Amino acid sequence: MRPRARVDCPWIAGGTMRSFVFRGPGEVGVVEKPIPRPGPNDAVVLTTAAMVCTSDVHTVRGAIPVRSGVTLGHEAVGTVHALGSAVEGIRVGERVAASGVTPCFQCEFCQRGLSSQCGGRMLGGAKFTVQVDGNLAQYFLVNNAQANLAPIPDALSDHQALYATDMLSTGFVAAEHAELDFGHTVAIFAQGAVGLSATIGCGLRGAGLIIAVESLPERAELARHFGADVVVDHTRCDPVARILELTDGQGVDAAIEALGTPATWEATLRVTKPGGRVSNVGYHGEVSEPLTIPLEAFGYGMSDKQVYGGLNRGGRERLRRIFRLMENGRVDPTRMTTHEFGFDEIERAFSMMAERADGIIKPLIHFG
Numbered sequence: 045m046r047p048r049a050r051v052d053c054p055w056i057a058g059g060t061m062r063s064f065v066f067r068g069p070g071e072v073g074v075v076e077k078p079i080p081r082p083g084p085n086d087a088v089v090l091t092t093a094a095m096v097c098t099s100d101v102h103t104v105r106g107a108i109p110v111r112s113g114v115t116l117g118h119e120a121v122g123t124v125h126a127l128g129s130a131v132e133g134i135r136v137g138e139r140v141a142a143s144g145v146t147p148c149f150q151c152e153f154c155q156r157g158l159s160s161q162c163g164g165r166m167l168g169g170a171k172f173t174v175q176v177d178g179n180l181a182q183y184f185l186v187n188n189a190q191a192n193l194a195p196i197p198d199a200l201s202d203h204q205a206l207y208a209t210d211m212l213s214t215g216f217v218a219a220e221h222a223e224l225d226f227g228h229t230v231a232i233f234a235q236g237a238v239g240l241s242a243t244i245g246c247g248l249r250g251a252g253l254i255i256a257v258e259s260l261p262e263r264a265e266l267a268r269h270f271g272a273d274v275v276v277d278h279t280r281c282d283p284v285a286r287i288l289e290l291t292d293g294q295g296v297d298a299a300i301e302a303l304g305t306p307a308t309w310e311a312t313l314r315v316t317k318p319g320g321r322v323s324n325v326g327y328h329g330e331v332s333e334p335l336t337i338p339l340e341a342f343g344y345g346m347s348d349k350q351v352y353g354g355l356n357r358g359g360r361e362r363l364r365r366i367f368r369l370m371e372n373g374r375v376d377p378t379r380m381t382t383h384e385f386g387f388d389e390i391e392r393a394f395s396m397m398a399e400r401a402d403g404i405i406k407p408l409i410h411f412g
């Protein structure tokens with residue numbers, strides 16, 4: 045085993061790095077910050093590549109409350125720069141990924157199997173940006189590193205590995221909460237990167253009919269590429285009526301909300317058959333009015349429909365399982381990457397994401 049970098053060495057403790065930060069609603073910028081030093085259970089990673097997420101855009105808009113000056117981002121990979129004294133099984137210099145959600149795996153929520161809700165606060169397992177500095181920076185600190193860092197297999201590029209950190213993990217959560225069985229029917233509302241990942245996840249879970257709801261032609265084409273059998277364009281027809289028609293009037297076994305709007309939320313309840321599941325992964329924090337439940341579609345409370353709101357579960361074991369799917373060729377999500385930027389161009393990536401400019405779906409950020 046190679047010697048560990050000691051955290052008390054001045055040449056590791058010193059130095060600054062460039063970080064892309066939130067300054068206030070609608071305001072971002074690059075600042076110099078000290079390179080973080082790991083506590084006993086932490087690791088510091090030298091960033092090699094990252095991605096911007098729709099939830100970063102929600103944060104900049106002020107829809108996810110964070111402190112001014114916090115580093116943005118939660119989807120990054122790199123090489124281990126420094127390790128805390130208690131971290132075992134990881135080497136300095138190793139290529140690693142951390143999930144966008146980094147639970148402690150020690151609290152009561154984690155011990156009950158709810159690592160996504162670590163600590164019991166809103167977005168509990170999501171530490172990056174929400175609770176601590178994120179990873180759109182030259183270095184980033186990973187809490188509880190032994191449980192949260194996964195070595196990246198040699199067969200996978202940084203680009204592929206990045207998809208395991210949030211998009212596939214969150215899309216797969218949507219499919220897991222949908223409780224799909226072989227041959228089940230499912231409708232997925234919106235085919236952004238999370239919706240497309242949910243489409244992949246539903247295919248892997250054995251769905252027999254995957255209906256994607258999407259109007260943008262590039263996203264509709266990707267939905268088909270990733271396994272959708274039918275794409276319903278909600279600008280050309282009533283998607284609820286069309287989905288009921290496609291399922292002989294019964295509705296689907298499960299509907300997935302991957303956008304975060306009141307209209308798509310209500311539609312998921314309307315297209316789900318009695319006893320079916322609504323699986324929500326869309327973030328609803330950009331709208332101030334409460335979500336409503338259409339009473340007739342909910343059987344006035346008697347429909348046996350279940351509603352599940354889910355978040356990425358995080359952790360090394362989950363990353364390793366998603367890596368295995370990519371290593372063996374069952375999944376290659378990289379076609380979702382529509383644009384590439386250098387670190388100095390992150391602000392442009394953000395504004396393009398906010399404006400949905402030039403058909404952007406997922407931007408890849410190169411470091412160095």
Ligand SMILES: [Zn+2]
Nearest residue numbers: 097119144210
């Ligand atoms: Zn994300």
Ligand SMILES: [Zn+2]
Nearest residue numbers: 148151154162
């Ligand atoms: Zn926890």
